[in-house]
Amino acid sequence: MRISRIYLPLQLGQPDETLVIDGSKAHYLRNVLRVKPQQPLNFFTPEGIEYEAKISAVEKRQITLFEIKASSQQPRPASIDTTLIQGISSSDRMDYTIQKAAELGCKKIMPVLTDFCSQKIPAHKFDKKHAHWQAVALSGCEQSGRADLLEVSPIMPIKEVIETVVDGIYLEPGAQTFLQNLPAQFHRQQHIYIGPEGGFSPTELELFEAKKYTGVQIGQRVLRTETVAPVILSALHTLYGDFMPPAESKQ
Amino acid sequence: MSNEIRAVLIPIEEDRKLLLPNAMVAEVLGMRSINSLDQDEDWILGTVSWRGWDIPLIDFAVLTGSNTEQNVDSSFNLAVLKSINHAENMPYFAVLSRGIPKLQLISRGDMQLHEEKSINHNAIASLVSIQDEMADIPNMNYLESNLIALTQPAA
Structure with a gap:
């Protein structure tokens, strides 16, 4: 199954155990990508770091992620x-x-x-x-x-x-x-x-x-x-x- | 001749289609990126950019009670519809199409109205069948008024 990947405008220093997404990003995950609990999700932040996570709960206005860790293979920016x-x-x-x-x-x-x-x-x-x-x-x-x-x-x-x-x-x-x-x-x-x-x-x-x-x-x-x-x-x-x-x- | 209209059947979920006059469909597009919109309704997916407009994109199946689990990907199409009741506030909006909309010439005799079937949502004006294919005729006034109320801030 293809793993969805989104941008989250968050500052994550040391990733917490869980992360709650709300607002328009939660709406997009729920109604367009139609994510389900236990499904993997990759996201990246303004610092340019990619994380891997799993969906723990999908509610009307918020999505909760758990098992969040920085990806071991980080995408490299262009060399030029x-x-x-x-x-x-x-x-x-x-x-x-x-x-x-x-x-x-x-x-x-x-x-x-x-x-x-x-x-x-x-x-x-x-x-x-x-x-x-x-x-x-x-x-x-x-x-x-x-x-x-x-x-x-x-x-x-x-x-x-x-x-x-x-x-x-x-x-x-x-x-x-x-x-x-x-x-x-x-x-x-x-x-x-x-x-x-x-x-x-x-x-x-x-x-x-x-x-x-x-x-x-x-x-x-x-x-x-x-x-x-x-x-x-x-x-x-x-x-x-x-x-x-x-x-x-x-x- | 006058009894025939050019219509479009838009597949909105498996075995379910929307029936619209061809004149209402401005364009059929391939899937493009969906921009988030700050509102809570499940059936309004966001906005898409089309010819310089940011137009709302709706999922008619979800609006009328379907619990689809398929994620919206590049295999989908979009049918851009012209507003007929509130064009000054929202000239166009798009409907998610699961597959390619089909053009069909329909005469009065081809279409059968199913008044015996109960309509479960105000967004459906009537249920019809055309040559053994079931289709919903949307209630455009309801659809457009709700879309405008939910996507545009009050003046």
Whole structure:
């Protein structure tokens, strides 16, 4: 039987003998996963630690766990530290980008407003949108077996992000650098700008140039914006990260 | 011609289906991640994201008294329905479908109303059979009013 796995926003130092889950997580366990007493359940916490437990009781508003212990084989975070700075795309595409980024071990996504963003989100809905994307990220982490959360940062204008990021990479079909020739400082950590459906505006490209960011191309074709995150993460993992045999990736 | 309607049969549990006019079904989707919703009802599973909306997802079988034990996994589908009574408060909601909904052209003669069978829940408007298949016709007004009351904070 497949063991269900969920994220619990708890601080567990030394796990207690039992743990009571209530609120929406209990509702989800009871009515969607439909857990039963004695069934095993894996969960992970904000500290990035995975635990194994068993269900002891399922009640209307709470679920009790017992036999809680930290898993002997803890999931490892991705060996590369990637932040995607994603121009906000239309809602389903953005969800797809975040879900795939979570599955591929991305550390952080920064949704940014750019000149050519087609998705006009009113300012009063920023918090709601942010919470939704964080939930999509969380669900991707639960499904993919990672124990570190993909962090989604609040919506910001791209110009503010450019001011704070020193060594950035931007993806542009006409750029000169190929991923295989990335300077060594980007092999372990990357901040990657991905345009929305309309790409980057000339003003944004000028700002990238002014900050001496590295323009990178990933082939001669123009990719849809939601294709880019899984492609770039896969390519980086192949060249520098988790898709390499362990001995090579440690160098 | 005028006696026929395009209908959809949504399997809600083994040997049980919901019957709806096709015009009410906006889309049938594969299972997607369910976001928790802070309420206590067993039959409201949470919300799902669809075309930029966060729409409530319900399990009609659980609402009408079924004690299903099968967990909701990727083998399920979702039927997105258009609200007909309270569209301004909740334009769409989704119903859990155990399998693939079936399109069917139904004429008046194909459908038999089972008035002799007692209806055990207010969410069921009537019980019918279509070519030997039993189906529930949902009471959309009841369903939509309750969903709105339970999922949306009072203004």
